Amino acid sequence: MENKQFNRYANKVEAHLGKPSCEFTKADILQVVEDLDIRMLNLMYPGGDGRLKTLNFMLQTPDYLETILTCGERVDGSSLFSFIQASSSDLYVMPRFSTAFIDPFEETPTLCMLCSFFNRDGEPLESAPEYTLRKAMEAFTKVTGMEFHAMGELEYYVIRPDEHVFPAVDQRGYHESAPFSKGNDFRTRCMKLIAECGGKIKYGHSEVGNFFENDLCYEQNEVEFLPVAANECADQLLLAKWIIRNLGYLEDLDITFAPKITVGKAGSGMHIHMRMMKDGKNMMLNGGQLSDEARRMIAGMMELAPSITAFGNKNPTSYFRLVPHQEAPTNVCWGMSNRSVLVRVPLGWTSGKDMCHKANPIEPQTDRDYTGKQTVEMRSPDGSADIYQLLSGLCVACRHGFEMENALEEAERTFADGDIHDPKNAERYATLAQLPDSCAASADCLERQRAVFEQYDVFSPAMIDGIIAQLRAFNDRTLRQDVIGDNKAVAALVKEYFHCG
Incomplete structure (x- = not known):
């Protein structure tokens, strides 16, 4: 179907x-x-x-x-x-x-x-972004016998003059409707153009972030795509950003995919959902439970997570988003339907219950299997990412999980079944690795783990060298600590990297 x-x-x-x-x-x-x-x-x-x-x-x-x-x-x-x-x-x-x-x-x-x-x-x-992703996908299939599919969640802010009517509630914009959300009609026009250019869209909605500053209205939106082969996913995200920016320009709206906008407000991520397919079947579940293959995939991402930020978090303001209590991850862990973890396993229609019949009693009951919708979601990347490098890195990490002898044990060790920021869980999660806090730290992580990314000739040494040099050039090793409490300094950084990626 x-x-x-x-x-x-x-x-x-x-x-x-x-x-x-x-x-x-x-x-x-x-x-x-x-x-x-x-x-x-x-x-x-x-x-x-x-x-x-x-x-x-x-x-x-x-x-x-x-x-x-x-x-x-x-x-x-x-x-x-x-x-x-x-x-x-x-x-x-x-x-x-x-x-x-x-x-x-x-x-x-x-x-x-x-x-x-x-x-x-x-x-x-060899170092071209699109070819690197193609090599990563081929290596994944060679090792696992499966295909690597992905889809992206593209978050962005729409900025316009404040109309002073039907004001939205600060940081409460999630799935808001008009007239409290002013950007919905712009988003649907973007979705129409993206689809006409080949994008396979799942849905769109307003997001959590909204606030008013200097007589301007900032509204966060999201367009989410359907899972496709990872190279198609990269093409679609690249085109979608181009379309959203162009339409915003034509309509006198400012658009930003920046990971951080201002202090204390939701930043924008670019979460990536992934699944493994074999002969047209989703291999993420087995008997309604997360499969061992999926757990291996997650274990690979747990081990290489610090390096993945080198592809998915490409400027200093990326690391101002990766802080506690902002629905962004800080610890290297995973969990079920838990938005404080790095890798989330979202609801996957595994209950076996016919919810359609329960909501619509005149509909006959069916036993349709919806478990093919199951994915896992990496929540650290943002709009500064090089989309092809990011998906290549994730593909490598997922493949690496199948080459780790202790993959299932690592998946068990890094599983989080509660709020990692709750003090009562502090002792249990104290052993979890932390994500890097700067571009410089991400470069260090990539240098330590580069051999995995260069395996099977996926990432060329020249590309890895270039990424490391690019990240270290920001000279931001202590930046996040240096500007704590200095809102003017943060604002200057946001302005500098406002149109990233």
């Missing part, structure tokens, strides 16, 4: 061709350009700062278009990535036809595609 489609596609290219994007060919792209009178082609790709970059082509002749689709184009890699030297900086970008979408913001009919990077020898660039 999951694979069935309505008799329409949200993605306009899929709708025109009448086929899913995974089946797009070069001939399909040529046909779309002809049929829809496409005048411009955009090749898009992530840079080292995690943002989407764009190369525009005016389509002059069919031969020119065919050449672009077949050969790609040259770009300056040293201007995109810090680990590439100017003396050998030429790279190729090659469009991936499955990512084609119609640009929702251009007046000129424009087709866009995401790209992969290749080196001068025509081989995939």
Whole structure:
């Protein structure tokens, strides 16, 4: 039933061709350009700062278009990535036809595609973010025999002039409706555009954070996606951030995915849900309970959690969010439906009860199995993350759990069945590792554990060196302690990293 489609596609290219994007060919792209009178082609790709970059082509002749689709184009890699030297900086970008979408913001009919990077020898660039994720997924399947799927929760703040009507309650915006939530209609417009560009959205809602400052209204929102292959998840999150920012700009709204906005208010995370699939079946449960495979997956994340912050928490303000009592993790532990832990096992429809019948008594009872919805959620990452590096790191960690001899014992040791911040639990959780408190500390953790990430040639040594250098350049080892109580200093940091990722 999951694979069935309505008799329409949200993605306009899929709708025109009448086929899913995974089946797009070069001939399909040529046909779309002809049929829809496409005048411009955009090749898009992530840079080292995690943002989407764009190369525009005016389509002059069919031969020119065919050449672009077949050969790609040259770009300056040293201007995109810090680990590439100017003396050998030429790279190729090659469009991936499955990512084609119609640009929702251009007046000129424009087709866009995401790209992969290749080196001068025509081989995939080892340190390219997208290729690193592909290598991580291949290694995961080789070791486990399963596929690695993921989905993201994209949190962001919408900032607008305060209208002084129907004010929201401070830090009580969770799932609020209009008129108390002013950003709902903007969010639904974003969701429509994301879906039209190929994003597989689960739902959207207003989030906890809302407050008023300097006559401005700050409202936190979230768009959550459906689980797909991890590389598709990365593409969708990257595009979603680009769309939300562009629509905000057109509507005179400021948008930020920053992990910290101001002192004492909810920061924005980018939680990642994961599952393992084999022959179309979710392997996260066994007999309605978390499977040993899932526990191994979690154990790997517990062991490598300090290093994962190097991919998912990329600027100093990330570590102002990872503090107690902000619905963000600080300890390396996991639990069931517990939002104070690092890895949460959310409700997974495992009760076997027919809730639909209980809510709607005239509906006949069924015994449908919903356990395929089960995931586990990593809660430390935020919007500063390099999405491809982050998912690569998580994929490596989950694979590592299957290579740990003591994985099930480690999963048991790090399980938290109560509030880790409750004083009565202090002794029990005193042995838990802590997440890093700075970019510099994350770099140290990555350096200690880099061999695991470099195994199977997933992360190239050049990429790991570049990440470590980038993090240490912030020189923030004692920053969180240095600015305690200094709201002006915190505000200056927030401003500096306001448009991260």
